[in-house]
Amino acid sequence: MSNLGEFEPKRPDSFDVSWCPGCGNFPLRDALALAFKKLELKPTDIAIISGIGQAAKIVHYINTHGFHTLHGRAIPIATALKASNPELVVIAEGGDGDMYSEGGNHFLHGIRRNANITVIIHNNQIYGLTKGQGSPTTMIGQHTTTQPFGVFEEPLNAIALAITLNASFVARGYVGNIQHTAEILAQAINHKGFSIVELFQPCVSFNKVNTYQWYSQHTYIMQNHNPKDKMQALQKALENDPLPLGIFYINEKIPFEEYLIAYKEDKKPLYKRSAQTEKIKRFIEDNF
Amino acid sequence: MDYTIVLTAAAGQGVETIETLLSKAFKDSNFFVFSDKEYMSRVRGGVNSTTIRVSSKENKGYKQFADFLFLFTKQALEHSKNRISDNTIIFGENDFITDEYKSQFLEVDFLKIAKDLESAVFANTVAFGFISAMFKIDTDTAYKAIKNHFLAPDVVQKNITAYNEGYKLFQDNTYKSIKLNIEKIAEKRYALLSGSQAVAFGALSANAKFLSFYPMSPSTDVAIFLAHQMDKFDIVVEQFEDEIASVNAAIGAWFGGTRSFVTTSGGGYALMEEGVSLAAMSETPLVVHLAQRPAPATGLPTRTSQSDLNLVLYSSHGDFPRAIFSPRNLEDAFFVMQKAFDIADKHQCVSYILTDQFFMSMMYNVDTSHLEFIEPQNYIIQTPTDYKRYEFTKNGVSKRGAPGFGSGIVVANGNEHDEYGDITEDEELTKLMLEKRMQKLNGIKSEALEPLYIGPETFKNLVVCYGSLYENIKEALELLGLDDTGLLAYSQLYPLNDKGLDYLTKAQNLIFVEQNFSGQFAQLIWREYGIKTNQLINKYTGRQFFVEELKERLQNALEGK
Numbered sequence: 001m002s003n004l005g006e007f008e009p010k011r012p013d014s015f016d017v018s019w020c021p022g023c024g025n026f027p028l029r030d031a032l033a034l035a036f037k038k039l040e041l042k043p044t045d046i047a048i049i050s051g052i053g054q055a056a057k058i059v060h061y062i063n064t065h066g067f068h069t070l071h072g073r074a075i076p077i078a079t080a081l082k083a084s085n086p087e088l089v090v091i092a093e094g095g096d097g098d099m100y101s102e103g104g105n106h107f108l109h110g111i112r113r114n115a116n117i118t119v120i121i122h123n124n125q126i127y128g129l130t131k132g133q134g135s136p137t138t139m140i141g142q143h144t145t146t147q148p149f150g151v152f153e154e155p156l157n158a159i160a161l162a163i164t165l166n167a168s169f170v171a172r173g174y175v176g177n178i179q180h181t182a183e184i185l186a187q188a189i190n191h192k193g194f195s196i197v198e199l200f201q202p203c204v205s206f207n208k209v210n211t212y213q214w215y216s217q218h219t220y221i222m223q224n225h226n227p228k229d230k231m232q233a234l235q236k237a238l239e240n241d242p243l244p245l246g247i248f249y250i251n252e253k254i255p256f257e258e259y260l261i262a263y264k265e266d267k268k269p270l271y272k273r274s275a276q277t278e279k280i281k282r283f284i285e286d287n288f
Numbered sequence: 289m290d291y292t293i294v295l296t297a298a299a300g301q302g303v304e305t306i307e308t309l310l311s312k313a314f315k316d317s318n319f320f321v322f323s324d325k326e327y328m329s330r331v332r333g334g335v336n337s338t339t340i341r342v343s344s345k346e347n348k349g350y351k352q353f354a355d356f357l358f359l360f361t362k363q364a365l366e367h368s369k370n371r372i373s374d375n376t377i378i379f380g381e382n383d384f385i386t387d388e389y390k391s392q393f394l395e396v397d398f399l400k401i402a403k404d405l406e407s408a409v410f411a412n413t414v415a416f417g418f419i420s421a422m423f424k425i426d427t428d429t430a431y432k433a434i435k436n437h438f439l440a441p442d443v444v445q446k447n448i449t450a451y452n453e454g455y456k457l458f459q460d461n462t463y464k465s466i467k468l469n470i471e472k473i474a475e476k477r478y479a480l481l482s483g484s485q486a487v488a489f490g491a492l493s494a495n496a497k498f499l500s501f502y503p504m505s506p507s508t509d510v511a512i513f514l515a516h517q518m519d520k521f522d523i524v525v526e527q528f529e530d531e532i533a534s535v536n537a538a539i540g541a542w543f544g545g546t547r548s549f550v551t552t553s554g555g556g557y558a559l560m561e562e563g564v565s566l567a568a569m570s571e572t573p574l575v576v577h578l579a580q581r582p583a584p585a586t587g588l589p590t591r592t593s594q595s596d597l598n599l600v601l602y603s604s605h606g607d608f609p610r611a612i613f614s615p616r617n618l619e620d621a622f623f624v625m626q627k628a629f630d631i632a633d634k635h636q637c638v639s640y641i642l643t644d645q646f647f648m649s650m651m652y653n654v655d656t657s658h659l660e661f662i663e664p665q666n667y668i669i670q671t672p673t674d675y676k677r678y679e680f681t682k683n684g685v686s687k688r689g690a691p692g693f694g695s696g697i698v699v700a701n702g703n704e705h706d707e708y709g710d711i712t713e714d715e716e717l718t719k720l721m722l723e724k725r726m727q728k729l730n731g732i733k734s735e736a737l738e739p740l741y742i743g744p745e746t747f748k749n750l751v752v753c754y755g756s757l758y759e760n761i762k763e764a765l766e767l768l769g770l771d772d773t774g775l776l777a778y779s780q781l782y783p784l785n786d787k788g789l790d791y792l793t794k795a796q797n798l799i800f801v802e803q804n805f806s807g808q809f810a811q812l813i814w815r816e817y818g819i820k821t822n823q824l825i826n827k828y829t830g831r832q833f834f835v836e837e838l839k840e841r842l843q844n845a846l847e848g849k
């Protein structure tokens with residue numbers, strides 16, 4: 001059926017893929033599996049926490065641990081999973097509505113908290129699952145089911161926003177180019193810190209503006225860009241047409257879990273540790 | 289001996305310092321000490337009061353009438369008028385008192401002594417010295433309390449000087465008439481704990497390793513306390529961006545196999561509801577500590593209430609099993625926290641612990657031999673290949689794996705799912721999965737905590753309560769000394785242990801006591817058993833029922849008034 005290899009799930013209901021034929025989620029999934037292979041990861045090494053939407057269904061169509069959660073809430077769940085078990089490769093995944101609208105606050109604070117997780121935003125610039133409403137990235141003037149006279153709100157530039165917040169890793173790809181997308185994803189997963197990867201993902205059913213052809217014509221891969229240069233990154237992020245692709249910004253800093261005192265001496269995941277009953281007893285008797 | 293001291297002051301005057309020092313010194317002098325406070329939601333000004341009860345017996349009730357009332361500001365008298373009986377001795381500066389109370393007033397000016405010493409900030413320590421002298425507290429014991437509190441040697445020294453001045457002041461002729469009957473309590477290993485510390489230690493003992501929260505009075509103290517223990521115990525405490533993130537983070541940690549919980553209040557919990565339903569659908573355990581305050585909306589942030597039972601009972605969309613606890617006192621909180629974690633983990637459900645502001649700020653000597661430890665069980669399995677997260681079982685509980693432990697793939701889902709965790713809309717599976725989840729309620733009910741009954745074997749009247757009202761009602765009933773009246777005190781409110789029915793059905797006259805308007809627990813009993821309460825004694829002013837007040841209200845109720 002596909003070239004996912006060991007990342008092809010074998011569970012009965014996982015074959016019933018509900019994405020529309022031709023949807024950009026298929027090449028996105030191929031790129032993600034390719035990135036896992038590049039990094040020589042096993043399915044049991046990885047946990048994908050997804051929100052709600054067409055994008056978020058990916059946990060059922062790729063063979064890794066998964067938690068299909070709530071609209072917008074993947075980031076806090078993924079953050080805590082990573083903090084409770086730093087041995088796992090943790091990915092938070094969702095659509096543009098999921099991550100930028102319902103989950104917008106978590107996106108901002110996830111950047112600040114800087115857990116070592118990778119956030120993948122399937123950006124189809126529309127709401128897929130709920131059938132064609134405008135999203136925070138829908139372009140001005142586009143007519144949708146719920147904006148029949150055209151969208152007039154300013155689209156969210158998440159790449160620029162993330163850079164201004166000093167995010168640790170900020171990248172954008174287009175799923176029409178699987179190799180390039182896989183390369184970005186592999187680097188993002190490998191990067192220590194909160195890695196944001198926004199992927200343009202055509203929605204063939206509800207977005208008749210941002211098609212495969214449109215993305216091919218309106219994007220380009222950045223050359224000779226220095227991702228350590230914040231101002232250059234921001235300048236690139238503010239370019240609108242054509243839209244640059246690649247790694248915009250890398251800001252090496254200590255991730256959330258490494259600040260946690262619980263891991264200073266002991267690296268064991270928290271669930272493998274037992275209650276400190278004797279210590280608690282002594283502590284109460286000596287100090288209270 | 290049994291004395292009640294009330295200290296009334298403006299916020300920012302530092303009465304907490306006196307409370308801390310006195311409580312510690314009383315405890316170390318082998319007195320039983322109980323304290324609590326009521327305070328306004330402001331950082332400066334206003335009027336707050338702290339109640340300290342010192343006894344030679346384990347008195348855990350919240351007394352209304354003060355033996356000694358200390359006024360620290362002009363507004364204090366008006367604020368604490370309801371704490372004055374004919375026997376109350378009132379202390380304060382001359383212009384704090386009105387003619388009405390002159391006969392029971394003794395002038396004392398802590399501030400002036402403090403200013404003479406160097407600075408007004410020492411007024412509290414002067415007061416500490418004064419009260420210490422009244423109770424004949426050993427100087428070394430008092431110095432130790434000062435040292436532990438102020439730490440820095442020069443600050444300690446200055447406070448010891450202030451303390452000595454206060455101590456000397458009490459020797460003045462003015463106070464000659466005050467003679468206390470000092471009697472110590474039998475020596476035991478006591479720990480002076482607060483409600484928030486009892487909850488926090490209960491969680492730690494339950495092997496909670498992750499706490500996510502967003503600050504909201506009166507629940508924040510649990511987080512503050514545990515955050516300070518991160519360097520001593522294996523626990524991660526993180527303040528998230530909001531309650532939505534907090535509850536989802538707790539779910540994320542549980543998904544990873546880690547015991548975790550949230551601490552919040554009604555408004556914060558309202559934001560968590562969607563997350564709770566995710567825990568329910570995905571069968572991820574979850575523990576919620578909810579310290580109640582008057583509502584709706586912002587209500588009264590620093591006041592007390594028992595009005596969120598219906599909130600947790602009916603919250604979140606859909607049908608799912610849950611367990612609701614409300615500890616009766618500190619020892620019970622310590623135990624109930626562990627029980628709540630065990631139930632959540634074992635039955636993969638949501639457990640709530642309902643406390644309130646009064647409970648959070650309550651402090652007393654806890655007999656450490658009464659702290660019950662439950663050995664935390666490990667319910668996480670090493671997953672086999674072809675692991676099914678939601679495998680059908682007889683009791684509805686499927687074996688729970690954690691990602692990365694074993695060779696299986698763990699798929700959890702907030703959508704309806706098949707046994708593997710993948711989305712399904714199959715009609716038969718939808719029915720079976722819901723029945724599987726609801727089936728767990730039977731298991732939860734089978735281990736529900738029995739309510740505590742105190743009273744004669746046969747009785748006519750039955751008083752029913754739960755949570756923080758217990759100690760106060762118990763004492764009120766002791767004062768009434770009735771041989772036809774019993775007390776049934778619940779610490780698990782849902783599902784109910786049916787042993788309580790034995791008592792409920794026997795009563796000719798049922799009286800529920802609650803700190804809410806509509807009698808939420810009485811309604812629950814009615815819904816579950818069809819038993820209607822005859823009378824409801826309730827208070828919803830944001831202030832806790834006093835022992836004396838309860839005594840009167842119970843007496844009136846029993847006399848049919």
Ligand SMILES: Cc1ncc(C[n+]2csc(CCOP(=O)(O)OP(=O)(O)O)c2C)c(N)n1
Nearest residue numbers: 052053054055071095096097098127128129
């Ligand atoms: C709290 C909540 N509000 C609304 C919804 C309905 N809803 C489901 S998916 C979705 C938006 C989907 O768009 P996006 O996140 O961009 O993902 P896509 O389907 O396009 O991949 C909405 C509004 C929901 N499930 N939960």
Ligand code: SF4
Nearest residue numbers: 020023054128203204
């Ligand atoms: S609706 Fe759009 S995003 Fe969703 S599967 Fe179909 S094409 Fe893809």
